[in-house]
Amino acid sequence: MSDPSSEAEDRNEVSSVRPCPDCSLPVDVILESKDGVRFAAHSKNLENYSEGFPPAIFVSSSEVTPIVQIEEHSETVQLLLGFMHLKRQPQVAKLSFAVLDALANAAEKYFIHSAIQLCQVFMAKNVEQHPIEVLHYAAKHSYKSLANRVAFLTLDYTFEDMKAKFEPDSRIPYLWLAYKERWMVALRSLLTSQPPAGNLHKGGVQSCDLWWPFYVAVLHDVGSSLVHLRDFETTVSRNLAEIEACWQCSQRAIRWGNTTAAKCEGTWYSALENHSELITRHHDSASFESTLTPSIIMADSSSDAENEVSSIRPCPDCNLPVDIILKSGDGIKFSAHSKNLENYSEGFPPAIFTSSSGVTPIVQIEEQSDIVELLLGFMHLKPQPEISNLPITVLEALANAAEKYFIHSAIPICKVYMTKESLEYPIEVLRYAAKHNYKSLADEAAPHTLDYTFEDVKPKFEPESRIPYLWVLRLSEVNLIMKIVGV
Template sequence: MSTADHSKSPKDSTSARFSATDHDIVLISNDRVAFNFYRKNIKVHSVGFLNTDTKDTNPLATSNAEEPSSVVIDTIAVDETSKTLDLLLQFMSRQLPPSLEGLPFVDMVALAEAVNKYGVYSALPACQDRMRSILPEHSLDILAHAVKYGHVDLADYSAPFTIKMPPEEVGEALARLPSLLAVSWACYREQWNVILARASRSLKTLSLGAKTGSCAGCRKSIRAIALELLEGLRSVQAMSDFSCASDDQSFWHSKWCISLKSEIDAVKKFSSFSQHLYPKKQVLDFFNVWRDEYDVVLQSSDGVQFRFSKENLAVHSESFGGANSATCTQDKPEIVSLGESSKALELLLRFMSRLPQPDLSGILFEDLADLAEAVEKYEVYTALVPCRKAMQLAMPDHPLPVMGWAIRHGHLSIADQAAKRAVPLSPDTVRTQLKSFPMEYALALTLYREGWVSALHAAYRQLVKSCSVDCACCRTTAASRISLQLGGDSASLLKIYGICCTVKDSGLCTECKVRVTTWRDEVNKVVQGVPKLSSYL
């Protein structure tokens, strides 16, 4: 049971961030910090947070023994520290989620444990992204965490990083793992040892035809390659980055590298060794979740109806198309019509339910764009970050639609990135898509593209100045070779380093190579100086 800590004043013991006076519940961390919060947020965001019997009278709430009518607020004592609880409650509030960048691993694990324990699905993607960014550090701990909570993708992602462990440390590592997980990990690691052994045996066989013992393509000796193999299991890169400078498969080293690469590509995922370890998860159908408990009906633009909870809408969004204030009973439901398609609305409501967040990687761009618009329109914070990431990933294939979305919602850095991605598009493609843009956006993009045309003209002028010198060693000038690569296309400036490497490798003399490098550096300054799209908005 929680008890009052008389050594601290209420001000000293209350969270600075969560200190609202209109709260209806107080959470006490294990280091005795009180967090004033709201039951509806906990109910909407968490599967099991309120399933506890450890309640008592709040020692820090405003109460007065001389006034029996004073409101008594229940408290819940939790096992988490104040740092973990502060982060967790931010994910359960109507605000942008906290950044986990730079969070120490021990605090990251504590948060991830709490997120899984209480089923705070809105925080799961952020926790997993942070764990991925920590790798290769703590790879075995991350693998164990992923298996414990059934995060198959995270387990498969982290497992390859664990093979770098030296053989002398394997025994200690196995002792740290649960017995069943240790067996699965040992089997997974063994397949990498088999590949390394095969690579070592085949190295001598493939090199028998080499008279000098060195590869004719890249001049690497057998001894040098064998030394590389000694580091085979110390990192994923050591196994996957073996390569020959020549792509000619007639060279034994190139053939050996291709064979090794094919074996690495065929490595089984960790989940194929550990399916029996993952906890069985209840598959929840979205349409059945609100089959019985609902107090509002939302209708999509294509006529599909969704039963939902006004409380969930209120916690996640300040204004949801008037649905928050709709009056409805199950016998006589009020239908609220919305402008979103059924696909976009279903995805949006999943982000607002006590369900795992939907995977946006496989949906059509049209559906993603509709969802991203709805998320910004209704300010559904749990979906803002996933949608922005998904739109950025869609940028290479849909630069102009992403640019338009980013400008509309004030994400100017994303708009600048998308505009740069759109530079290689043909004028006809740009002209067609600009018809659906507001005049302000179209004018800004036109001026931005003109900036790249000006940069191309400057590159040609610099080319004449730097590289048009006749060279006695080279049959053609460096300028003519570069000009052929540029092709009069401003988008070629995005590939300036590759163009210069190609030209320098085409048989130029040392002096001409220096001229090309000088031109490249000058042009790069010009490219860096092209005004961003946002400067025209």
């Protein structure tokens, strides 16, 4: 019989465990993936960045490093660990959809909040290419707006297609059947009812010879895809060329498109409302809506007034001890926790966590209170703030502050939403991209700034910035090229 201690040593051989790159933390737990790959991990990080690993796994009854087996494959485990370190997060944008899907579901499963929102954004980008998979993800994790957005894109699939993508005991495919049936009823109504009457032709007839080919073409389009039923007005417009020579038929067609589109839109929303069970949440969670060193204000005789609880904003749903106070540029004080600042940010030097007396230190930072509140939301073990609808001024300030304080849980999602503003706010996006060396984003935003003047661009940058002058140089090059090609 083999010696258990020697077996334990074999299991923990360093050569069989993948180390974490650029990490000096002690390895005190090993994660073993479904395909048998072992990863060096740290109980401190699992506890700080995830709510899904129970504390029991961090306790070993012997000196042997515990090995925790999890269901995810090695590629997913490696990505998850990347989100549970104080460093730049993995680049989700470059992942294949299969890997992204696995990562997004695993992030939800283990409550890794630094990964959840970013994964949600990139899953939403795949609604057209992978509608069933995105619907599965949205329904499983209660993302109702995403489920609503993608649901109609699944209408051309079969029940067998849907069932194959969901768990054997899932009710979603059956609810989906009822949802699709409403659209089939709408289609049958369209096929069996006459279009609304139009202006009569010469001789008192309802239509001319052009109407029938047009009518058949529209029904053919709708029959080829139920998606065309929701966009029925567009479907009609696409075929109007068939009858453009007849004013009466054209007007009748437009009226048909308008009235049917309105009916179908109503069907769409009522189906969603009546089948809200499509969303089944598997856990409850709250919803959220170059650096300068922060300066420390150590209270003296006025410390009692400085630290009065009534003047300090508490952190919602948080029971960690308050051992540090952040004071915003507009004078608002926020309760904070040195543990979180240290775990989620590389921008607050350790010195600020040390007080020479029993007084809670107050750290003065430049950012306004709305930005400080958002930053703190990214430095807690809970769902991240919702930033998709922030005004550009707030979003840019948050994005810059996240970079300034190296808050890696906020940096990627801020970059995603700044990228989305390239067309509407190109100067602001160019400024952000240039400041933080995001070359591809700068290249994306720059062409949209070419209609601006130097006077527009210069005030948007710091007085000593070279960017406006480089921008003028680029504008001159573009103008020269346009002259050469005769534009």
